[in-house]
Amino acid sequence: MSFDFNLILQSLPQMLAGLGITLQLLLVSGFLGLLLAILLLLMRISGKLYLDWIAQVYIYVFRGTPILVQIFIIYYGLPQFEAIRESMFWQILREPTGCAILALTLNTGAYVSEILRGGVLSVDKGLLEAGSALGMSARQKFIYITTPLATRLSLPAYSNDVISLLKSTALASTITITDMTGIARTIVADTYAPYEVFISLAVVYIIFTFGLQKLFGVIEKYLSRYTVREE
Amino acid sequence: MEVLNGWWDDYFWGAIIVVEVFIASLCLMILFGLIGAGAKLSSNRLAQRIASAYTVIFRGTPEILVILLLYYGSAITLTAIAQIFNPEIKFVDVPPFWAGTIAISLIVGSYATETFRGAFLGVNPGSIEAARALGMSTLQTFIYIRIPEMWRIALPPFGNHMLSLTKDTALISIIGLNETLFVAKQAITVTGKPFTMYIVVGIIYLGFSTIITLSVMGIEKFGNRTTVGTR
Amino acid sequence: MSDNNTKPLIEMIGVSKFFGTFQALKNIHLKVYKGERIVICGPSGSGKSTLIRCINRLEKHNDGRINIDGIDLTDKVENIDAVRREVGMVFQNFNLFPHMTIAKNLMIAQQLVRKTPKAKARQVAMQYLERVKIPEQADKYPIQLSGGQQQRVAIARALCMNPEIILFDEPTSALDPEMINEVLDVMIDLAKDGMTMVCVTHEMGFARSVADRVIFMDEGEIVEEASPQVFFDHPANERTRTFLNQILSH
Numbered sequence: 001m002s003f004d005f006n007l008i009l010q011s012l013p014q015m016l017a018g019l020g021i022t023l024q025l026l027l028v029s030g031f032l033g034l035l036l037a038i039l040l041l042l043m044r045i046s047g048k049l050y051l052d053w054i055a056q057v058y059i060y061v062f063r064g065t066p067i068l069v070q071i072f073i074i075y076y077g078l079p080q081f082e083a084i085r086e087s088m089f090w091q092i093l094r095e096p097t098g099c100a101i102l103a104l105t106l107n108t109g110a111y112v113s114e115i116l117r118g119g120v121l122s123v124d125k126g127l128l129e130a131g132s133a134l135g136m137s138a139r140q141k142f143i144y145i146t147t148p149l150a151t152r153l154s155l156p157a158y159s160n161d162v163i164s165l166l167k168s169t170a171l172a173s174t175i176t177i178t179d180m181t182g183i184a185r186t187i188v189a190d191t192y193a194p195y196e197v198f199i200s201l202a203v204v205y206i207i208f209t210f211g212l213q214k215l216f217g218v219i220e221k222y223l224s225r226y227t228v229r230e231e
Numbered sequence: 232m233e234v235l236n237g238w239w240d241d242y243f244w245g246a247i248i249v250v251e252v253f254i255a256s257l258c259l260m261i262l263f264g265l266i267g268a269g270a271k272l273s274s275n276r277l278a279q280r281i282a283s284a285y286t287v288i289f290r291g292t293p294e295i296l297v298i299l300l301l302y303y304g305s306a307i308t309l310t311a312i313a314q315i316f317n318p319e320i321k322f323v324d325v326p327p328f329w330a331g332t333i334a335i336s337l338i339v340g341s342y343a344t345e346t347f348r349g350a351f352l353g354v355n356p357g358s359i360e361a362a363r364a365l366g367m368s369t370l371q372t373f374i375y376i377r378i379p380e381m382w383r384i385a386l387p388p389f390g391n392h393m394l395s396l397t398k399d400t401a402l403i404s405i406i407g408l409n410e411t412l413f414v415a416k417q418a419i420t421v422t423g424k425p426f427t428m429y430i431v432v433g434i435i436y437l438g439f440s441t442i443i444t445l446s447v448m449g450i451e452k453f454g455n456r457t458t459v460g461t462r
Numbered sequence: 463m464s465d466n467n468t469k470p471l472i473e474m475i476g477v478s479k480f481f482g483t484f485q486a487l488k489n490i491h492l493k494v495y496k497g498e499r500i501v502i503c504g505p506s507g508s509g510k511s512t513l514i515r516c517i518n519r520l521e522k523h524n525d526g527r528i529n530i531d532g533i534d535l536t537d538k539v540e541n542i543d544a545v546r547r548e549v550g551m552v553f554q555n556f557n558l559f560p561h562m563t564i565a566k567n568l569m570i571a572q573q574l575v576r577k578t579p580k581a582k583a584r585q586v587a588m589q590y591l592e593r594v595k596i597p598e599q600a601d602k603y604p605i606q607l608s609g610g611q612q613q614r615v616a617i618a619r620a621l622c623m624n625p626e627i628i629l630f631d632e633p634t635s636a637l638d639p640e641m642i643n644e645v646l647d648v649m650i651d652l653a654k655d656g657m658t659m660v661c662v663t664h665e666m667g668f669a670r671s672v673a674d675r676v677i678f679m680d681e682g683e684i685v686e687e688a689s690p691q692v693f694f695d696h697p698a699n700e701r702t703r704t705f706l707n708q709i710l711s712h
Contacts, residue, residue, distance in 0.1 A: 066412075066436055068402055068404075068412065069412060069429060072412070073426065073429045076426075077429045077430070078426065163290075167293040167294060171402075174295070181296060184296075188303065193307075194300055195300070198296055198299060198304070202291075206287065206288060210287075210291065
């Protein structure tokens with residue numbers, strides 16, 4: 001049993017051709033998911049009970065079920081309904097890519113909103129009291145005190161979620177999308193060489209993850225520039 | 232809804248499989264996590280390096296990829312080995328249950344490594360010093376001071392690891408484990424109702440998540456009964 | 463000192479405050495007149511912080527009335543905002559906004575609450591930074607300043623809003639000993655200029671030299687209220703004597 005390096009050299013370019021799709025899934029879902037997360041966060045801290053409730057139920061459902069099931073429900077399940085097939089969303093929901101992006105967005109939105117909420121709750125209460133004492137309104141306190149500080153505080157957990165999102169994009173391969181994992185599975189089916197193909201693909205993901213961690217490290221350092229004493 | 236008749240017992244046995252995977256992978260996850268944490272905390276450079284590699288690899292690789300690699304890779308390896316002894320053998324399989332269980336245990340175990348390591352370091356050094364000053368041995372300090380405190384610190388993230396294990400079980404359906412998602416796929420070919428079938432899977436997993444979350448909350452409350460003050 | 467013909471600036475009548483079943487303030491009656499310097503002392507848990515935090519509505523009182531310069535302190539937002547415009551506060555932990563420069567810390571409330579234009583806000587900020595003697599720190603971040611400097615900035619920040627009254631909640635308790643005096647000096651300076659001050663503190667030297675009245679609180683009640691001479695030399699109440707013995711003995 002030997003390790004076929006030639007095979008790796010042949011299959012890597014093929015798998016990397018799927019990098020574009022992986023990136024597309026990551027960036028689009030990441031961005032839309034962040035918007036959704038902010039919306040859910042505002043609903044949770046709005047003070048209006050019914051908004052808080054709806055957001056909580058949503059987050060509970062999407063964090064409590066496997067993302068693969070969510071992908072299957074959207075891609076395989078929704079076409080069961082004629083109403084969906086006739087609607088204007090059908091163009092998006094017919095395509096596996098659209099479904100994958102939708103599922104990933106809905107899922108990451110739930111996780112990120114809790115991360116942001118954790119950041120908001122971590123802001124030193126004393127600072128908000130100082131704002132109150134100075135006469136600032138609730139809205140002013142949220143914009144000028146809470147948001148800048150919560151953003152920095154949320155960053156470590158958020159970077160972990162982005163990495164999770166990257167790994168979840170591999171699940172798109174289960175609904176026929178030819179991202180890097182999808183291509184890899186095809187190659188393995190042809191060549192019966194799971195070790196060479198999957199291990200080299202794993203290395204690609206690990207490098208990608210490493211890059212993301214470094215990137216977030218830089219951002220964190222920049223945002224924390226006022227928390228470190230310069231002697 | 233009547234379409235589900237006849238499938239309830241299949242779903243039931245699928246859910247049992249989820250429980251079995253959970254129990255097996257929970258034990259392994261704790262084992263891997265403790266070994267990893269122990270290695271990282273030890274003074275042995277080699278152990279630290281190996282543990283670091285472990286966490287980097289399994290936190291940076293998509294879960295589905297690890298499952299596929301372990302399943303197909305082990306099949307290839309075992310077949311090759313078996314063929315040495317008996318050239319007649321065409322194919323040796325690793326049961327999807329074990330390939331999947333070991334895969335998700337390794338993955339969540341890498342996160343558990345960090346959790347246990349953090350919990351160990353998070354124990355108040357003052358408490359340790361006090362115990363030693365009182366004359367308690369290293370072992371006594373470990374059992375009566377370190378472990379209870381570590382447990383309290385690790386519990387919330389540990390609860391999340393248990394949730395991850397539960398949800399990752401759905402991924403094992405991809406390699407043929409007949410848990411609930413797998414059952415759903417079969418049911419769809421017969422009934423033609425993908426949405427209904429997958430929603431049931433979602434509900435079952437949501438049920439498991441809820442049980443785990445409530446249990447962890449209960450244990451947390453019990454664990455914190457002495458530390459939460461009145462004012 | 464106190465003019466009985468004019469209305470008090472702060473008036474608390476029969477004020478009680480509960481945290482759940484625990485009663486932090488029991489039937490408090492207090493009058494503070496313009497220009498007075500009041501020091502409140504007492505053991506921890508006596509309710510002194512709660513009392514002053516009720517004055518600017520950081521805590522909500524459950525019973526009784528609180529009146530600040532004619533404004534009744536209720537749930538009405540306009541009233542609360544009006545009160546907070548008149549009352550400034552200095553916190554034990556300074557509570558400077560860590561993500562803003564010193565100057566911005568002093569300017570932000572002027573710009574948002576008083577709608578002061580940026581240039582004027584900066585001018586006012588620099589003026590008060592000079593007053594607390596650290597104008598050169600204007601463009602630094604709070605983390606770069608010592609505790610004593612941060613607290614002086616906090617005092618300047620409160621002053622930028624031109625309050626009628628300043629509340630001090632244990633302003634020197636979180637400071638290393640060598641920095642306490644620089645803050646007390648600023649407070650003495652303020653007192654000389656006639657600022658109305660209500661100060662919760664353990665600094666008895668400050669109380670003796672600056673206060674018009676010293677109030678001793680214990681278990682949510684005002685136990686004794688007197689001029690510093692009477693308070694420190696001939697305290698009337700047994701509990702006051704016990705407390706003074708405890709804190710002044712070493």
